Amino acid sequence: MHPMQQAFLKHDGFQCGYCTPGQICSSVALLEEAKNGEASYVTEDFKKIQSGLTLSEEEIRERLSGNICRCGAYNNIVQAFKEVHSGDDEMPTWEFATQEQMDKAKNA
Amino acid sequence: MRPFTYTSATNKDEALQATTRTSHYLAGGTNLVDLMKEDVERPDQLIDVNKLDYKNITSNENGGLTLGAMLSNSETANHPEVRTKYPLLSMAMLSAASAQIRNMASNGGNLLQRTRCPYFFETSMPCNKREPGSGCGALNGMNALHAIFGYSDSCIATNPSDMCVALAAIGAKVEVQQPDGSSRMIEFTDFHRLPGDQPEKDTTLMQGELITAIHLPKPEFSDHYYYLKIRERSSYAFALVSVAAGLQVNSGVISKVGLAMGSVAHKPWKLTKAEEFLVGKTPSQSNFEAAAALEMKDAKPFEGNKYKVEMGKNAIVRALTQAYEREV
Numbered sequence: 001m002h003p004m005q006q007a008f009l010k011h012d013g014f015q016c017g018y019c020t021p022g023q024i025c026s027s028v029a030l031l032e033e034a035k036n037g038e039a040s041y042v043t044e045d046f047k048k049i050q051s052g053l054t055l056s057e058e059e060i061r062e063r064l065s066g067n068i069c070r071c072g073a074y075n076n077i078v079q080a081f082k083e084v085h086s087g088d089d090e091m092p093t094w095e096f097a098t099q100e101q102m103d104k105a106k107n108a
Numbered sequence: 109m110r111p112f113t114y115t116s117a118t119n120k121d122e123a124l125q126a127t128t129r130t131s132h133y134l135a136g137g138t139n140l141v142d143l144m145k146e147d148v149e150r151p152d153q154l155i156d157v158n159k160l161d162y163k164n165i166t167s168n169e170n171g172g173l174t175l176g177a178m179l180s181n182s183e184t185a186n187h188p189e190v191r192t193k194y195p196l197l198s199m200a201m202l203s204a205a206s207a208q209i210r211n212m213a214s215n216g217g218n219l220l221q222r223t224r225c226p227y228f229f230e231t232s233m234p235c236n237k238r239e240p241g242s243g244c245g246a247l248n249g250m251n252a253l254h255a256i257f258g259y260s261d262s263c264i265a266t267n268p269s270d271m272c273v274a275l276a277a278i279g280a281k282v283e284v285q286q287p288d289g290s291s292r293m294i295e296f297t298d299f300h301r302l303p304g305d306q307p308e309k310d311t312t313l314m315q316g317e318l319i320t321a322i323h324l325p326k327p328e329f330s331d332h333y334y335y336l337k338i339r340e341r342s343s344y345a346f347a348l349v350s351v352a353a354g355l356q357v358n359s360g361v362i363s364k365v366g367l368a369m370g371s372v373a374h375k376p377w378k379l380t381k382a383e384e385f386l387v388g389k390t391p392s393q394s395n396f397e398a399a400a401a402l403e404m405k406d407a408k409p410f411e412g413n414k415y416k417v418e419m420g421k422n423a424i425v426r427a428l429t430q431a432y433e434r435e436v
């Protein structure tokens with residue numbers, strides 16, 4: 001198996017499996033994109049971008065947005081991608097947003 | 109889908125000679141093929157132009173770049189010369205659709221995208237753009253996504269392109285091959301048209317004409333640029349309102365402005381009044397607000413899209429602010 005396929009299994013990056021082949025193909029292509037230093041809409045500065053990018057979560061979500069998962073396995077898909085891309089295999093945790101974070105989001 | 113014939117042209121002469129009254133050129137097919145499946149576009153003949161050699165990015169005599177029409181949106185947006193000299197164009201192009209679609213879509217095809225008006229897509233509904241004379245369903249119907257500028261009673265649809273908004277702000281020219289072998293150059297602001305009483309025509313292209321290149325002027329907005337795209341979800345969606353803003357600032361004074369809006373009219377809406385107003389002024393919040401107000405006072409919204417007036421005003425101010433405050 002490709003490391004991306006293994007990571008999808010490990011992180012449960014799917015529920016029904018319908019979108020999974022596409023998600024994995026796009027994820028593998030994105031590894032190359034990051035290596036080549038290609039920009040996305042959320043890239044901070046288009047002029048300074050270099051090869052060998054380490055993509056933030058925002059970047060990963062923007063760049064994989066062409067594959068829709070109706071089960072909503074996005075968090076685990078991002079996690080699977082991160083493990084192969086940057087070795088980050090930490091499982092996501094969640095907590096309620098603070099008032100300060102809510103205000104910041106509102107005024108963004 | 110209706111039957112059609114398919115030919116693949118290996119050079120421009122073959123392509124131009126194959127055209128008929130009802131033929132269409134086929135490039136990426138990301139819009140045309142969808143519309144054929146929906147029975148909205150009904151060409152008798154497709155002429156595939158993917159083998160044509162318009163796939164280069166070269167320097168032109170104005171000190172700018174010339175973009176081949178058959179280059180994909182991805183290749184163009186991420187070309188190092190485009191990214192560093194015209195980051196506004198890269199940003200707008202990368203906000204569009206998804207990576208998959210940008211890989212397929214061509215530069216020439218992007219200029220010819222049809223509207224996303226739901227009445228245009230639904231063949232059981234009236235639509236003067238799809239079927240001249242059948243009426244406009246949106247005029248008194250669902251018009252949340254429609255125009256606030258430059259529309260007519262026959263059509264209130266908007267142009268959906270992001271790339272074209274940046275090209276309008278930058279001031280590009282479109283090079284076109286004519287069936288008789290000659291070529292002509294079209295100013296970008298003259299390329300798309302307002303609906304008037306012929307909404308079936310999106311552009312001033314004539315049947316059989318082939319887009320070969322997009323010419324950019326010398327780069328002016330490589331430091332201060334921003335493409336703001338407001339949409340119902342943050343990615344892979346069409347804009348409700350978008351703004352392409354480019355500024356040149358010399359010792360605290362604005363010397364040059366490129367400003368255009370998307371999803372508010374039948375064509376990319378160049379904000380000439382705001383541009384003229386801002387030249388010679390300081391890049392301040394109050395000047396940005398005054399420039400936005402100057403443009404938006406002419407807006408004439410419908411029942412469903414009144415929100416676009418306030419949103420448009422705020423979007424202009426925010427795009428200009430982001431462009432100005434960008435670290436150089």
